[in-house]
Amino acid sequence: MDFVTYCALTIVFVLLLLLVRSVKGEFALPLSVCLSVMLAGVALAAATPLIEYINNLAKPYTGGYLSLMLKAVGISLVTSTSADICRDSGENAIASKVELLGKCEILALSLPLITAMAELIAKVLEL
């Protein structure tokens, strides 16, 4: 399926969602969540060639930082999707907590980077 088809299907599903919300409000949220997850999956599938290209481009020249970056981007994507779903449901407090969780997860992931940076600073000061 191409990009225009995906956009057209998204508009159709949103219209269906509005219809379902007006008839049976309680089914609107699960439908919205399914639609969000499906679209995120399609976006990831569309980005896979890009990610593979980036990986092949930089793999010979990097020491593991690229996989760290990819994990950080993945965590960011999942966090933003979850936070949006929470906000759509009217749960702003939960949305902000999900964002906080995502940030902590990314910071924990970047600990090796911070350690490497501290070591480099020490090396420069020893010059």
Next chain:
Amino acid sequence: MSKKYKKFLTAVTAVFLLLFLFICIPSFAGEEEALETLSPDSYIEEILDALPPEAAELLPKGEEGEAVGQADLSYVVSLSLTFLKKALSSMAGYFAFFLSVLLLGALAEKFERAVGGEKGGGPAAWVALLVIALEAFTLLYGLFEMVREYAEKISAYMLTLNGVIASVSVLGGGFGESAVMTTSLSLLVTLIGGLISALLLPIVRLSFASTLSSSASPDTNLRGISSFARSTFLFLIGFLSTAAVVTLSFQTMLAQAEDSVAARGIRFAASSSIPIVGGAVSDSIRTLSAGISLVKRSVGAVGIAGLVVMTLYPLTSLFSARIALSLSGYAASILGVEASRSLLEEVGKLIHMLIATVAMLAMLYIFAVGLFASSAAALA
């Protein structure tokens, strides 16, 4: 005159001639020994030994005389192309890595802006910036170590030339010139060491700190400090190299004037005070000076070839890193990752400073070798 007296006089003259021959042969032999020790091969070997092994391997192979003769323009061009090929592949590698991290960082920033509004990138974008900063500063540190090593090699090489200059100049009668040249070369070596430790190091540390803090916190803009430090450094090295070149030129002109007088004095004394063979000794000084000028031309060529093989690699590495960082900076501005763009630009400016340092060191060395090669004219 009777036959007896004629025979007696002939015998005495023959004895005296034989005695003079016995006196002359050792002095001729000594001159030949002196000429042999002044042959190009011994000095070239000494200077080639002073080259670092990786640089010596790149010189043309063969007998020292042939090797020196082959160190011409086509050799330099082929060596430059070899280094350029290596530099291009490393440049492509660095650019590929920075581009991939910038792409991922731009993606992360878009996601986080969608969540957090237009406040700016969140932790994922910050991780991307951290990865770029780490890789850029590791590259800069490696290049700085390479420049420091280059300065040490140039200093060691110039100290070797110092000994050669002193002995060749003294043997050729260049007493004043020898003292001036050795003092000047020692001064240059001290200048190089002081430049690296007293100027370059503190500025690299200062620029590193200000760039890192400005990148970590966009509200803290300390780039003005590093920009001022860099421009001061570039001004200082320009001033020091000009002053060194002017001072050496004046000293060499005076020394050459002294040596031509000293050489003429020696020739006159030799021809007038040493009987029969004085003229031959005076003539041999001309041969000596021709030999010295040949040695100096030969050593000069080896000096230049040694400089080329030692200097091309750091220069091509620095240029390739500079180009890679500039291209990555343009890519960052296209992708809208402003923090990474300014970081890459700042690191590129620091590499520019290292390029200026290497160029200045090479220029000082070429000047020293040029003076050495041209000082033979004073004895002609």
